[in-house]
Amino acid sequence: MDCILHHFDISPFAEKVRLGFGLKGLAWQSVQIPVVMPKPDLTALTGGYRKTPVLQIGADIYCDTQRIAVELEQRYPARTLFPQGSKGLCLALANWSDAAFFQPGAGLSMGTNSDLPGEILKDRREFFSFLDFASLPSELPHLYAGFSAQVQVLETMLADGRDYLLGAQPSWADILGYFPVWMCRGNIRGGDALLARFSRVLAWEPRVAGFGHGERRELDAEAALSIAREQQSVAEVLVLEEATPGLTAGMQVAVTPEDYGAVPVAGELVRLTPQDIAVRRTDPRAGEVVVHFPRSGYRVEKTS
Ligand SMILES: N[C@@H](CCC(=O)N[C@@H](CS)C(=O)NCC(=O)O)C(=O)O
The missing domain is CATH 1.20.1050.10 (Glutathione S-transferase Yfyf (Class Pi); Chain A, domain 2)
Incomplete structure (x- = not known):
């Protein structure tokens, strides 16, 4: 499955991921997102998270460069990011x-x-x-x-x-x-x-x-949304009680960055470990997607 990066060219955080593709020698698809809000095609995938960049692989949506780096390493271990x-x-x-x-x-x-x-x-x-x-x-x-x-x-x-x-x-x-x-x-x-x-x-x-950016091809946002609709998430359900006491799989939660751009993403809790968070949500345009975050730097709160 292809990596799709939602980004814009002058974004320094997106440059991290583009160089990560380069270091690993990966081919990827590029969806250009607006530099300012609103970003309706992006937030249809993320459920509200608005920062740049976001990595999509099928129906899995990875927010934050920290989470993106870990996922790239797991899926493409050759030419490691972490020697x-x-x-x-x-x-x-x-x-x-x-x-x-x-x-x-x-x-x-x-x-x-x-x-x-x-x-x-x-x-x-x-x-x-x-x-x-x-x-x-x-x-x-x-x-x-x-x-x-x-x-x-x-x-x-x-x-x-x-x-x-x-x-x-x-x-x-x-x-x-x-x-x-x-x-x-x-x-x-x-x-x-x-x-x-x-x-x-x-x-x-x-x-x-000189790491370069790997092999980049442009894709339009509608095509990325239809890929999300047609595929299924590959996330494995894993909620460890010790990661945040009181939260269990299937609960409705909100996930919010602890720093700036603190827009909450609501969904059903799929993963909560000391390393990552993921929620499942259904969107009229993106279908059923799982949105992933790093554990560090995010708050998870029960909403119902
Ligand atoms: N913790 C985030 C920070 C990302 C971030 O702050 N990105 C900047 C762009 S370089 C941003 O979102 N700016 C506002 C925007 O693009 O709407 C990460 O590591 O991905």
């Missing part, structure tokens, strides 16, 4: 790159591009709840310093002359460290100058870009 037992380390590093590194970068890309289209600024003002847009102009020096400090962390990781962050082999950690750098080049005014003083990072950057 030498590094899966746990990579999952831990995701918190670093998504928060300490990406968030000041998002502030800089909003704050240094005042000529961004009004609809994007309006959408992201509500979406990026970790940014105070009113004080953004005066915050820019702090955001710049915070972002640069994380580029320095990369420089430190590479200081012994290694090719990749974890050593001689490329891994998901490289993609995690790279995606804010990619955003810095593309979306932050003055980004090239900021990066210019980090020589190890400059030498490593083309190695990661």
